[in-house]
Amino acid sequence: MKKNYILASLWIVIAVFLTFLLVRGFEASNNSIKSLKKLGHRIENEIDPEEFEDDYDDWDYEDSNFQAATEKNVFEVSQVENIDLEIKALPLEIKKSNDSKIHIDFIDGAEKYCKFSLSNNRLMLEEKKKGRKSFYYHSKGKVILTIPENYSGCMDVQAVSGSVKINEIKLDSLDLEAVSGSVNIYDSTILDLNINTVSGSINAEGNFDAIECETVSGSIKVKNVSQLKSNSKFESISGSVILELPEDSNYKIDYESMSGSFTDNLNNTSGKKSGTSVKGNGKVKISISTISGSIKIQ
Numbered sequence: 073m074k075k076n077y078i079l080a081s082l083w084i085v086i087a088v089f090l091t092f093l094l095v096r097g098f099e100a101s102n103n104s105i106k107s108l109k110k111l112g113h114r115i116e117n118e119i120d121p122e123e124f125e126d127d128y129d130d131w132d133y134e135d136s137n138f139q140a141a142t143e144k145n146v147f148e149v150s151q152v153e154n155i156d157l158e159i160k161a162l163p164l165e166i167k168k169s170n171d172s173k174i175h176i177d178f179i180d181g182a183e184k185y186c187k188f189s190l191s192n193n194r195l196m197l198e199e200k201k202k203g204r205k206s207f208y209y210h211s212k213g214k215v216i217l218t219i220p221e222n223y224s225g226c227m228d229v230q231a232v233s234g235s236v237k238i239n240e241i242k243l244d245s246l247d248l249e250a251v252s253g254s255v256n257i258y259d260s261t262i263l264d265l266n267i268n269t270v271s272g273s274i275n276a277e278g279n280f281d282a283i284e285c286e287t288v289s290g291s292i293k294v295k296n297v298s299q300l301k302s303n304s305k306f307e308s309i310s311g312s313v314i315l316e317l318p319e320d321s322n323y324k325i326d327y328e329s330m331s332g333s334f335t336d337n338l339n340n341t342s343g344k345k346s347g348t349s350v351k352g353n354g355k356v357k358i359s360i361s362t363i364s365g366s367i368k369i370q
Contacts, residue, residue, distance in 0.1 A: 137189035141197070145176040145188060149220060153193040155227045155295070160199045160233050162186075162215050163253075166227075168240040169218035171294040173354030182213030235272075254290075264302075273311070289312055293366070312365035315358075325369065326359050332366035 081137050152174055157164065158302040162182050169175055178186065188197045197215070207258060219241055225247045229236060235253040238246075238260055248255060250272045257265075259279040265285075266276050273290040276283075282302035285292050291311035299321050306313050316322070317338060327334045328346040335342045336349040343349075349369070 073283060084340070092226045101307050108190070134325040136209075137191045138187045138196075138198075139189065139239070141176070141183040141186040141188050143178055147176075147190060147195060149174060149223055150191060151193060152223075153225050155217070156194065156196045157215075157217070157229045158196075158198045159228070159229070159231045159234050159236075161200055161232060162213050162217055163234050164229070164231060164236045166217045166236075166238045166241055169220050172220045172222070174220070175216075175218045177216040177218070177281065178216040179216065180212045182215055184213065185213065234263070241332065300356045300358070303359075305359045306361075307359075308362045308365050310364045311362070313362055313367045314370070315360070315368070316370050320352070321356075322354060323350070323356045323358050324354035325349040325355070327367050328361040329365070329367055330363045332362050332364055334367045336369040356365050 081106075089236075098109040113187075128297045149172060155174075160196065162185065174195070176188065184290075185191065186197060186199050188195070188214065190196075199215070199216075223242065224244055227243055227247070229246070229248040229250075231248075231250040231253050232250045235251060236248065236255045238255075238257040238258045242261045243263070245266070246262050247266045248268070248271045250273045253269075254272045255267055255269060255274050255276070257276040257278060260276075262278065263281045265280045265283045267276070267285045267291050269287045269291045272287070274285050274287055274292045274294070276285075276293070277295040277297075279298045280296050281300065283294060283296070283300070283306070285294065285305075286307045288308075289310045290304055290308070291313070293316075294306075294310055295316040297318065299318055300323065306315065312332070319338065321338065325336065326346075327343075327347055329344070333342065333344055334349075339349050339351045341349045
């Protein structure tokens with residue numbers, strides 16, 4: 073009897089201890105959860121899963137400027153100053169065109185999911201969502217946007233579960249928001265680059281004057297082949313941040329990481345928690361913060 077009492081008491085102590093650890097764990101992750109909810113809410117932009125019906129052919133075009141997309145749509149550069157793309161599930165590829173026009177091509181019947189409009193020099197493409205209560209999917213299909221090398225304009229991209237691939241383009245600015253799809257940018261020149269994701273990774277390579285990247289659980293890897301010209305910011309909760317800059321860069325990095333390390337190979341410095349790394353005249357201010365991911369400058 074006494075032995076059973078001792079065992080029962082021991083189990084009670086263990087249960088209390090585990091409960092204490094669980095509560096502490098919830099408290100420690102509270103800020104991360106709040107950040108995830110805030111970013112996720114902003115990126116999904118309050119999308120209502122009940123807003124659309126299952127029938128893609130029965131659209132209600134509230135804006136008379138919108139038209140049903142065809143397999144190929146071609147636009148003159150002089151007609152377009154801004155491009156807005158709202159993609160739910162289809163993969164999106166943006167690349168340089170072989171002529172002087174802007175093309176939107178749809179692969180494997182993807183045009184039946186999309187509509188577009190051109191008004192006041194703004195080209196807008198929207199993909200309809202299938203009404204399955206928060207599930208965005210299509211069995212196949214792809215959207216390809218090609219723009220000429222001499223195009224100079226701004227682009228706004230919103231993606232939910234579809235991946236975004238950008239290759240060899242030039243833009244004054246790119247604002248890109250994604251939920252779970254990955255973002256990959258190659259050999260592009262973008263003066264002002266702004267990317268937000270929830271769980272998708274960010275991989276960007278090219279010439280950027282100013283960069284702002286935020287992600288919750290995805291990693292951030294940016295290779296800038298030219299010097300940054302304006303202040304930049306990188307934030308991640310559980311993903312790592314890798315920033316590759318030219319040897320002759322001038323910057324002042326303010327970093328913060330709760331459990332990850334900081335390494336600046338260009339400046340031969342390292343640290344933990346928080347600190348500052350200055351190279352050259354420190355003209356460009358760079359802010360980098362993570363919770364559990366490491367930070368590396370190379």
